[in-house]
Amino acid sequence: MILKERDTSWRKKAMELDLLLSCHLTPEHRRVVEQEKWNLQAGESAEAQVAYDLNFRFREYENWVLLHDLRLVDGNDVAQIDHLLMVRTLDFFVLETKNYARGVRISPQGEFEAYPKEGGPYPIDSPLAQNDRHILLLQRLLKRHNVIPHRMGLAQPIFHNYVMISGRGRIDRPTPDSFPNVIKGDLFYENVMRRFQKAFTFLDAVQRLPQVVRRDTLQSIGQQIASWHQPAPYPDYRKRFGISEDEIQNAGQASSCAGDHQGTGASTLRKQSKPSGDTTKAKFCFECKAPISQEEASFCFTRKDRFGGRAYCRAHQKQFP
Template sequence: MLIKTADDKQRRLKLLEELQASPLLDRQQRQWLQDEAMRCQRGQQGERDAAHYIDHWKKDSEQHAVLHDLRFVVDGETAQIDHMVINRALHFYLFETKCFSGDVQINEQGEWTVSYPRGGRYGVPSPLEQSRRHERILDKLLTKLDITGRGGLKPSFHHVVLLHPKATIERPDEKRFDTRDVIKADMIQRWHEQYIESVGVVEVFGKLLNWHGTDTLREWAEKLARQHRPVNPLELPDFIKPRAAMATPSVGAAKSVALAPAVSAGPPAAESKTEDVASHPLYRKLVCATCQGKISYPEGKFCWNQEKRFGGLQYCREHQAGIG
């Protein structure tokens, strides 16, 4: 049964595209908007493709509840789950969708690397570990909502990473690091069949003890759907907000300032450029100014030593390639 579909992301994409057309953008703002639009488009397409395969697999099943695009906030912590399937034995399948534009390699330590066609090989955070962090927050939410199994049996969680059907995956020896839960999105049904085949008699018996009715499953899934806390699609970081708004406009200029788009009033003068960049919330921090992911000190130093190219900010290797 399909309980929740993905949120509509078109309003945010439209905003990002319209702001890019503004003549009032400086270079850093324009680059951020371009990268953010690309991330949104790629992520939305990947999640849409994965949802297609998941819906084909279980949306018509009365034994399973399907929910897409969930964002929970529990005790100040946030979990964003791309897709979730729940069965009547209180088994939660958490699917993390990744739409990399390069080839994926996973080593024996479970570390992920992506190689891109135009060159460049970069480490990325493990989606499996990301999903496991979501599990901890989801488990707290289930306790708060009193979603529990029979006889005190706890829910069980299964983590799966979905990649594009055309992705290339280089895997380690399964005896050193098991990657059976990293699959191409079109292999979901086969993956689940293999999982069922691998389950022992003890676990099957436990599932029967924890079996619930279809109405209970729907009630739980709808209760979780009501806990979804979507992000504001029009929200932008402080870096994109108009600096002119911080100054008090003249009476004659008040109307034009109020109608100005949420971007800077134009490229800063040479004398104030350093001061403006220094006011950026990510200035001289080991965080990529585009994707806001953590970077190494050598990556940051490389950018800081090329201030003319990177504007005094820092970027990961992937996003350095798109600047200059």
């Protein structure tokens, strides 16, 4: 059962980055804007694939609840949970998705390094530690709002921390069996969910029976968590990258490039994203840049509300419900 679908605000961000790239940016500003766009699309691609696999597996399961793109805020603390999967036994699977160019390497001490497109690996923050912080904030909110039902003190949720690596990236571990909670996204169901479902012996089932909640209770817990979601403030890319007014002057399109980030900017972005009308020129997928057929392009352009005026290949059309 899906209680919260994926956030689609990334499309507006991609549109604005495209508008900035159409302006007279300095070489350095163009580089950072292009890098931001690549990061946005890479992260979106990884999350979209994991979300598609999870939706395919759990959409019809009434004993499971699935939420995507949760942004939880508690004071100055923020947790951006990519995917949250819950079952009636009060097992919470908190999933963090990562898309590294060629994968990651993990040291025996749990230190992470990412493989770039070129060159050697470089150190990165541990995504497991990042996800642990997300779990701590979620636990804090669950306790504060008294969401979990208590039956003689036996109902204690169990949290599982998993990092999902893009299927195209490798995972180098200290030993084959170490860090089993860092896994390829497309193998999550096969390697984790089936093992989890088979792990319950009769004794395990009897011991955990007191904390198994009803389906409507599980749905209520998921709905309360979804209600805590707070969308992120829309980024001001001009301010973030220090782009000057002179740079955005481009053939009289200063207002289009500028964007006011206060409401009218969104309207401008929508106008700028409309296709020219000659859809025969749309021959490449906006996501992966692969050549596409005229039929694929026309399918997208005739559904502007769904695809935002962009053309996508059939594989990436699945990102848009």
